[in-house]
Amino acid sequence: MTTQLVWLITGCSSGFGQEFVSQILARGDLVIATSRNVNKIRHLEQPGVSLQQLDVTDSQESLNETISKAISIHGRVDVLVNNAGYIVVGSWEDLRYEDFLAQFETNVFGVIKVTRAVLPHLRKHQSSTLVFISSRSGWYGDPFCGAYAGSKFALEGIVESLRWEVEPFGIRTLLIDPGRFRTPFLFSGGNLTRAESRVADYRQAYQRFLDAIAREDGNQPGDVRKGVGVIVDLVRKEGLAKDKEVPFRVPLGTDCYETIEEECEKTLSTLRHWESVIKATDY
Template identity: 35%
Template sequence: MATWFVTGASRGIGAEIARTALAGGNNVVIGVRNPERVPDDLRNSERVFAVALDVTDNAGILRAVEAAVTRFGGIDVLVNNAGRGLLGALEEITDAEARSLFDLNVFGLINVTRAVLPVMREQGSGKLVHIGSRSGFEGEPGASLYCASKFAVAGVSEALSVEMAPFGIQSMVVEPGVFRTDFLDASSLSVPANRIADYDGTPAHATLEWIDQANHAQLGDPVKGAALIVEAASTEKLPTHLYMGRDTLERLEVKYRQVQDDLAPWREKSAATAHSDAA
C-alpha cells in the first residue's frame, strides 16, 4: 500500500487517477480548493483523505502536506495535476493573465513539490508525477503562453529526475494529448478578454474556433489515461517522459522531423563555433 497525493483531483483526469490508485489498494490524499466538491465515490472511502488546497497559497500547501503525513505517515507518489489552460494570440494576452497562468501551472507545481520533497527525502524514496501536455514539447499557435507553462513543467521534471536520484526519488512528466474531460470548459480554460481582429483567419484564432468543435469530443479516454499513468507510476523505474495519446505520438513524430530539418543545414557551422584549439 502506497500513499498518493493528487492535486486538482475533484474532476477530470485527476479524479480518475485518484480512483485508479484507490482501486489498486492505495491510500489517496486529494488536494482540492473545496473538499465539498470531491465526488461521493471518493469521499466515502476510509482510504481517501480530502484536504483543502490552493496550490497558489504557500501556507496552505504546507498545511495540506502536514495533514497528509499526519493521516497516512508519508507520501509515496505526488501527482501534480492542478492546472488550467489559456488560449489566444500572445499579443492578446495581458501580463496579468500570463502571470496568473504561471502562478498555477508552474509556481504552484514547484511549491507543492518543494513542500513534499523533505518528506520523501526522509523516507529515502518517492515518485513525482507531473501532468504536462503535448503542448510541452511543441509550441502551438494560439497557445503560446500555455505551451510555455508546460515546457517549464517538462524542464523542471527532467532536472528533478537527476537532481533527486541520490535520495531515491524519481520524477516523470506525463505529456497527454487531448482527453475527453472538462478542460475546454470555461471552468478550466481562459481566453483573452479582448480579441484582436487582425488575427481572424490566422492559425492563432483557428485554435480558438477549434474549442467548440473539440469540447467533450476529444479522442482520449480519461479512464484509460489515468490507468496508464498509475501503471507507469507503479513500476520500479519511472520513464522520464510518459507520452500519452495517439495525437501526442503523431505530433512527436512531427517534432522529430522538425529537429532533424533544423539541424541538418546548420550542424557543421554550429560545431564550428567552438574555440579552434578545442579538442
C-alpha cells in the same frame, strides 16, 4: 509491487484527478485527494479516500502547513501527483501580462511550491515517486496557446533538472505528456480562460481557433480511463510496466506521439543540414 501506497493528488475535482482516485482505490492504495474548493470533491469521499483543501497558488508557508497535515493522515506520502492546472488562450497582444503570470502561477510555480513542500518528507522516506502531468503543449506551441505552452515547456525543463537532483534519494520522477484527452478541460469544465480579441488583425484566426476547440470539446481522442491506467501501472510497476524499466518521460495519446515524432525529426533534420554552421561557432 504489492505494498499499499499513499497517493497525494492535486486537482481532483474533474478529469485526470478524479479518475486517479477511482483507479488508485481499485489497486488497494490510499488517496489524499485535494482541490481548491473541497466541496467540489465531496462526492469522492469514501473509505480509503481523505479530502484536503489545497490551492497551489497559496504561499509556500501555507502550502507547507497543508502538506504537513496531509502527511499526518497516514504518517507518510509515497506518491505525489502534480495534476492541477488550467489553460488560458489568446494572442500575445491580447493576453495581458497578468494573464501570463496567472498561467505560470498555477502550472509552474504552484507545482514548484507543492513539490518543495513534499520533498523533505520524501528524502527521508527514500522510496517514493513524483508524477508531473505536463502536456503535448510542452513540445509544441499551438497558435493562441503561448501562455499555456510556455508554462508546460517550463515545466519540462524544471522537472528534468529535479529528476537528477532527487534520484540519489531513491525518488523516482515521471513526466507525463498527455495529448488531447476527453476531460472537461476546455469550455465544458471551466478550466479554460480566453482573452477577448481586441486586435482586429488576429480576430478571424482566433475565432477559427475557438470554434475548433469548441467542436472538439467532449470529442477529444484520448480515453482518460486508459491514460490514468497507464500512469498507475508506471508508478506501481505492474501491468504493462511489470519487469520493465520505466522511462522518465512518457507521452500519452496518438496525437502526442505524432507531434513529438514530427518535432524530433525536424530537429534532427536541422542538425544534419546545419551541422557545419552550428559547429562553426566554436573557438
